[in-house]
Structures are given as C-alpha cells and as structure tokens.
Amino acid sequence: MMLAQWALSMGAVELTQMQWYLLVGTAIAVIGLVRMLLTRDLLARLIALNVTGIGSLMIILALAARTAESGDATGGTEAAGSGIDPVLSALVITGLVITVAFTGLGAVLIRRIEGAQDAERAHTLDDVHDPERSGDAGDRE
Amino acid sequence: MTAPMSLTLFCLAAVVLLPLLASALSVLLGTAARRVMGVITSVTVLGLVTPILIQVTSGQTLELALGGFESPLGITLRADGLSALFLAMTAIVGAVVSCYAAARPAATGKRLVPAAEQRRRSHPADAGIGAEATAHREARSVVHADPSPVWRAGHAGFWPLWLGCWSGLNAVFVSGDLFNTYVGLELVGLTAVALVALGGRDAWPAALRYLFIAVLGSLLFLIGVALIYSVTGTLDIIASGEVIAELAASHDADLAAVVLALCLISLGLALKVALVPLHRWLIPAHSSAPSAVSPLLSALVIKAALFVLLRVWLWVAGPLPELVILAWVLAGMGAVAILVGSVMALRQSRLKPLIAYSTVAQAGYWFLLLPLLLDPETTALEGQTGTTLEDGAVLAGALGGTVALALGHGLAKASLFLAAGHLKDLYGTDEIDELRGAGRAHPMLVMSMGLSAVGLIGLPLSLGFTGKWLLATSAVAAGHYWILVVLVAGTLFSAAYLLKAVAPLLVMSEDDQTALTLPQAQTHPDDRALTGKAQLAPFVLGLLTVLTGFLGAWLTGVLEVGAPW
Numbered sequence: 247m248m249l250a251q252w253a254l255s256m257g258a259v260e261l262t263q264m265q266w267y268l269l270v271g272t273a274i275a276v277i278g279l280v281r282m283l284l285t286r287d288l289l290a291r292l293i294a295l296n297v298t299g300i301g302s303l304m305i306i307l308a309l310a311a312r313t314a315e316s317g318d319a320t321g322g323t324e325a326a327g328s329g330i331d332p333v334l335s336a337l338v339i340t341g342l343v344i345t346v347a348f349t350g351l352g353a354v355l356i357r358r359i360e361g362a363q364d365a366e367r368a369h370t371l372d373d374v375h376d377p378e379r380s381g382d383a384g385d386r387e
Numbered sequence: 388m389t390a391p392m393s394l395t396l397f398c399l400a401a402v403v404l405l406p407l408l409a410s411a412l413s414v415l416l417g418t419a420a421r422r423v424m425g426v427i428t429s430v431t432v433l434g435l436v437t438p439i440l441i442q443v444t445s446g447q448t449l450e451l452a453l454g455g456f457e458s459p460l461g462i463t464l465r466a467d468g469l470s471a472l473f474l475a476m477t478a479i480v481g482a483v484v485s486c487y488a489a490a491r492p493a494a495t496g497k498r499l500v501p502a503a504e505q506r507r508r509s510h511p512a513d514a515g516i517g518a519e520a521t522a523h524r525e526a527r528s529v530v531h532a533d534p535s536p537v538w539r540a541g542h543a544g545f546w547p548l549w550l551g552c553w554s555g556l557n558a559v560f561v562s563g564d565l566f567n568t569y570v571g572l573e574l575v576g577l578t579a580v581a582l583v584a585l586g587g588r589d590a591w592p593a594a595l596r597y598l599f600i601a602v603l604g605s606l607l608f609l610i611g612v613a614l615i616y617s618v619t620g621t622l623d624i625i626a627s628g629e630v631i632a633e634l635a636a637s638h639d640a641d642l643a644a645v646v647l648a649l650c651l652i653s654l655g656l657a658l659k660v661a662l663v664p665l666h667r668w669l670i671p672a673h674s675s676a677p678s679a680v681s682p683l684l685s686a687l688v689i690k691a692a693l694f695v696l697l698r699v700w701l702w703v704a705g706p707l708p709e710l711v712i713l714a715w716v717l718a719g720m721g722a723v724a725i726l727v728g729s730v731m732a733l734r735q736s737r738l739k740p741l742i743a744y745s746t747v748a749q750a751g752y753w754f755l756l757l758p759l760l761l762d763p764e765t766t767a768l769e770g771q772t773g774t775t776l777e778d779g780a781v782l783a784g785a786l787g788g789t790v791a792l793a794l795g796h797g798l799a800k801a802s803l804f805l806a807a808g809h810l811k812d813l814y815g816t817d818e819i820d821e822l823r824g825a826g827r828a829h830p831m832l833v834m835s836m837g838l839s840a841v842g843l844i845g846l847p848l849s850l851g852f853t854g855k856w857l858l859a860t861s862a863v864a865a866g867h868y869w870i871l872v873v874l875v876a877g878t879l880f881s882a883a884y885l886l887k888a889v890a891p892l893l894v895m896s897e898d899d900q901t902a903l904t905l906p907q908a909q910t911h912p913d914d915r916a917l918t919g920k921a922q923l924a925p926f927v928l929g930l931l932t933v934l935t936g937f938l939g940a941w942l943t944g945v946l947e948v949g950a951p952w
Binding site: 333 | 607
C-alpha cells in the first residue's frame with residue numbers, strides 16, 4: 247500500500263497506465279528478489295521466489311498491453327482492439343503453469359528437509375550420547 | 388532426395404517427442420522394465436540423431452513446423468550446425484550414462500523403504516548390493532529404531548526424470564523460437580532439480596538451492612524474451628535477429644530495450660551456467676547428486692544454458708556496438724571463473740567437489756569469445772585485401788573453438804564424474820587421501836580419469852586442445868592477446884588440479900614409503916555391478932574425449948551450416 251501511494255504521488259510525472267504497471271511489476275519482482283536473497287527460512291524463500299515470478303509476469307503483461315497498443319506486432323494486429331497481445335499472454339500462461347510446478351517441487355523438498363531435521367532433533371532428544379548424530383544435528387539454524 | 392529429407396524431419400521431431408513419451412510411459416512400468424526402456428530409448432535417440440547430423444553436415448538447415456502451423460503460434464523446430472553438434476554430444480553422453488545407470492541401478496540415487504520390506508528382502512536379488520553398505524550406515528545415522536524406514540540404494544524415479552530432462556535438452560537444441568527455448572530450459576531445470584534430490588537426505592538442501600537458482604534464471608530469461616518480442620514483434624530466433632539488425636542499421640532507432648533484454652538473458656543464463664560469482668549453488672548440487680546424475684548435470688544440463696546464450700548473442704542480438712560493455716563484463720567474469728574455479732578446485736580434498744569446481748573453471752572458457760564478436764576491428768580486418776582472413780573467419784574460429792571446448796568438456800566431465808562416483812560407491816568415500824592407490828585395484832577407472840584429464844587440460848589430440856587452438860588463433864587474428872594469457876593460465880591451473888585428483892590414485896606401494904590403506908571396499912567381492920562392465924562407461928567417454936580431437940576441422944565446417952555470418 248505504501249508503495250502504491252508513493253507511486254500515485256509520483257503520478258505527477260505523467261505515467262501512462264502501462265508504464266505504471268511496468269514499474270509496479272518491476273518493484274514486485276525486485277522486492278521478491280531481495281527477500282529471497284536475504285532470508286534463510288526456506289518457506290519464506292520459496293514464497294519470495296513466487297512473488298518475483300508474479301512480478302515478472304506482470305512486467306510481461308504490461309509489455310503485452312503496450313505491444314498491442316502500438317499495434318506493430320504481427321500477432322497483435324487482430325487483438326489490438328482487446329488491448330492485449332496473444333503471444334505474450336501465452337508466455338504468461340506458460341509462466342503461471344511453471345510457477346505452479348516449481349512451487350510444488352519446492353514445497354515437497356522443503357517438507358522433506360524439515361521433516362528429516364525434525365526426526366533428527368527428536369532422536370537427539372531421545373538419547374543425547376549417540377556420537378554419530380551429535381555432529382550434524384544443528385547444521386542449520 | 389525427398390524421402391530421406393522427410394525422414395530426417397521426422398527424426399527432428401522424434402528426438403524431442405520420443406524421450407518425452409518414454410518418460411511418461413516409464414512411470415507406469417516396474418523398476419526392471421524402466422531400465423530396459425531407458426536403454427532402448429537412449430539407443431533409439433542416438434539412432435535418430437545420426438541422420439540429422441548427416442543431413443546438416445551435407446550443408447542443409449533442417450526446419451519443421453509441427454502440425455503444419457506456422458509461427459507465431461505454431462512450433463517451429465530448426466536444426467543447424469550448432470544444434471546438430473550439441474544434439475550429437477547429448478546423445479552420446481546420454482546413451483552411455485543410461486547404459487551405466489541400467490547396469491548399476493544403485494547409482495541412480497537412494498530411496499526410503501519401510502523397515503518391514505527391508506527385513507523381508509534381507510537377501511536382495513537385484514544388483515543394488517553395491518552401495519547398500521553405505522546406505523545402511525547412513526540409515527543408522529538417520530533412523531535407528533527398527534520400525535522406521537531405512538535408506539536403500541537405487542531409485543527408479545531416475546528414469547522418468549532423466550528421459551524428461553533429455554527431451555527438454557533436445558527441445559532447447561532444436562527450438563526455432565525463443566518461447567520453446569524457454570519451455571525446454573524450464574523442463575531441463577525442473578527435472579535436473581528432481582534428479583539432484585534423488586541423492587537422498589544430504590542432497591535435498593542442495594536440490595532446493597538449485598531450484599531457486601534455476602527458476603530465477605528462467606524468470607530473467609523470460610522477461611528478456613518478452614522485451615525482445617515487444618521490440619521485434621516475433622519470437623522466431625532468425626526473424627527477430629533480422630529485425631534487430633534492421634533497427635541497428637537505422638541510426639535513430641532506440642535499442643535500449645534490446646540491450647536491457649540481453650543483460651537480463653545473459654544474467655539469467657549465467658546463473659544457470661554457474662559463471663563466477665554466481666557459481667555457489669553448483670558445488671553442492673553436482674557433488675551430492677547420485678553417481679549417475681552428476682555426469683548428466685555437469686556435461687549436459689549446463690550446456691543447455693550455454694547453447695541458448697550462444698544462440699541469443701550470435702543469432703538474435705548480432706554485433707550491436709551497445710553490447711560491448713556487457714560482453715567485456717561477461718568475458719571478465721569468465722576469466723575470473725577460470726582463476727577462482729581452479730584455485731578452489733586445488734583446495735578441495737574430496738574428489739566430487741574438486742570436479743564440480745573444475746566445471747566452474749571450465750565454464751569460464753565459454754564466455755571469452757564475446758568481446759571478439761563485437762570488436763569492430765575484427766570485421767574491418769576481414770574487409771582489407773592484404774589479410775588472408777576470409778569473411779567471418781575470426782568469428783567462425785572463435786565459435787568453433789568455444790563449441791569444441793564445450794563439447795570436449797561434456798565428454799570429459801561425464802567420464803570424470805562417472806569414474807569418481809563409481810569410486811565413491813565402491814569405497815564409501817571420495818576423500819582423495821583415502822583413495823590413494825585405487826589405480827592398482829581399478830586400473831580401468833583411473834585410466835578413464837586420466838583420459839578425461841587429458842581432455843580437460845587440453846593436451847594435444849583431445850577436443851579440448853582443438854578448442855583452445857581455434858580460440859587462440861582467432862584471438863591472435865583479431866588482436867585480442869589477453870585471451871592467450873587466460874588460456875595458458877587456465878591450462879596450467881587445470882593440469883595442477885587434475886594431477887592433484889588423479890595422481891594419488893596412481894600411487895603404487897613399491898615406489899612409496901607409506902603403506903597403502905585403501906578403505907575396506909564396501910561391496911561384496913562377487914558384486915558384478917561394481918566391478919564388471921559398468922566400468923566401461925567412463926572409459927568409453929574418456930576414449931571419445933581424446934579421439935574426437937581429430938574432428939576439429941569437420942566441426943568448424945558443420946558450424947558453418949546456418950551460421951549467422
């Protein structure tokens with residue numbers, strides 16, 4: 247919300263709708279990227295990557311609207327009236343499908359990693375004097 | 388002529404669709420049937436690639452619009468010299484590694500099985516005994532209560548994932564437009580992450596890290612592709628290249644979007660190739676992956692990103708003077724990669740991380756040609772009548788050298804990683820100190836490591852030598868002498884770290900005071916899977932590394948087919 251207000255206050259610089267969306271998309275992507283690089287929590291990183299993905303798809307949608315508007319795209323001529331370029335929309339849809347795929351894969355991996363860590367921790371609590379496990383019990387955190 | 392042509396076009400579609408189909412079908416099959424299917428598919432793909440290579444060598448660029456739909460909405464497959472060479476390397480490495488994985492199912496990963504099943508199968512009939520001892524030991528450290536599940540060697544999930552990955556690789560190589568390139572890259576990335584995750588509990592964090600990097604790289608690439616489309620109005624690689632060249636010719640055109648797109652695409656692909664300083668993810672991912680997976684990752688998966696990078700820089704962007712800074716930055720990162728990767732490789736005490744760092748170092752070579760592409764003096768030299776240079780000779784030499792280096796690296800690194808993984812499975816460790824003298828017990832493995840070291844260092848006869856030679860001559864022709872310095876330094880460094888890796892394995896007890904104490908081989912003496920024919924796989928690849936060195940001239944000839952100059 248803060249960002250939106252700031253961007254609106256910047257509206258004095260006469261941004262077109264597409265440029266506005268481009269800016270917001272870039273901002274979302276960058277925010278997600280920064281969070282992904284800075285956090286160590288695995289789930290937070292996965293969600294941050296999702297945010298980055300959404301931001302970049304938004305950039306592409308803004309580009310799609312812009313291309314359709316200028317009307318110079320070969321695929322965009324018929325769809326110029328509806329204001330969106332079909333080829334770039336196809337790109338975004340594929341991007342969404344892949345986002346779902348990688349989020350699922352990431353979620354499975356995170357669950358396994360943390361499940362293994364939990365099992366390990368439970369065991370170390372069970373018998374503290376097991377020499378084999380004491381070494382790698384706290385390798386994260 | 389029409390009949391063989393249509394047959395080759397069929398092959399062009401089949402190299403992508405057949406592995407994909409086999410991947411989907413293998414999910415339905417049992418473990419043993421998957422192995423058979425994997426080997427059959429890999430041999431078939433090898434057979435399908437051959438006519439493509441022959442046709443392209445004869446000077447024809449193959450092009451096929453799937454289902455008769457033309458671009459922009461149809462899918463166009465196109466195979467030129469660059470595609471055919473990468474297809475062939477992938478088919479050879481893929482087929483050999485598939486045979487290895489079929490001969491040694493234990494090398495395909497680790498899986499958790501319920502303890503009840505484990506007790507019932509206390510004398511397993513399949514060949515997974517090899518790494519079982521390792522698996523047992525690790526199993527104890529994870530869970531020691533009896534009813535809990537235990538780790539066992541071998542993961543049948545390898546086959547659908549690897550075949551899917553192969554399909555993605557081939558899709559990247561024959562894709563005629565940037566969008567299918569993106570889809571192929573994504574398929575390769577996701578299956579590669581899952582392949583790393585087959586390595587068991589230790590490999591999961593590395594796989595997750597790889598997932599983040601691979602997806603981030605793809606997103607950057609996607610934005611770049613969208614930018615290129617918004618400028619050129621087409622996703623077709625050749626057509627967009629033509630539009631950009633036209634724009635560049637008219638002086639008032641604004642190319643900022645193209646430059647931004649190239650920055651994003653290069654950054655995204657550099658992440659996937661693990662160019663220093665973006666290389667950190669590669670070490671844990673490649674070294675903790677199962678023995679049959681690391682060669683695939685190092686030899687093939689990062690080559691897909693490299694292939695796209697070459698495509699975009701040479702075919703789409705063309706020599707735009709605005710890109711000079713970016714080219715120098717990437718080449719500088721490449722030079723630093725050779726240095727940092729080599730030094731880090733020298734500091735490793737374990738075999739697989741050392742080889743992974745060597746991949747980081749070798750990746751640096753593939754970026755050195757970029758400033759050559761954009762140097763306006765290069766083309767000026769070619770135009771002068773006094774020089775003996777033909778039109779595009781410098782570019783052809785630089786590209787030929789880089790491709791030879793990449794292909795040679797693919798063969799050599801696959802062999803090296805296979806041999807190292809095999810030793811690790813044999814002795815349960817890949818500490819170089821503990822493996823001293825392993826050459827006496829396993830001469831063929833260490834021999835293949837030696838052959839691939841020859842290829843990676845770039846000693847004469849190997850493909851690596853051909854690549855360095857071509858790159859060096861075109862660098863001298865264009866007056867870029869700094870490339871020579873980098874090449875020489877890289878050669879010396881790679882000799883140092885590969886000697887460090889291979890020499891201790893060759894120690895004989897007679898010429899060394901200290902007694903050889905190889906760790907107890909963690910295998911039954913009668914386990915044929917670890918001592919038998921599987922050892923041939925790294926040897927064949929090592930031999931190919933050296934033999935393909937003769938193909939240097941042929942290689943530059945093939946690259947001329949469909950070249951952008």
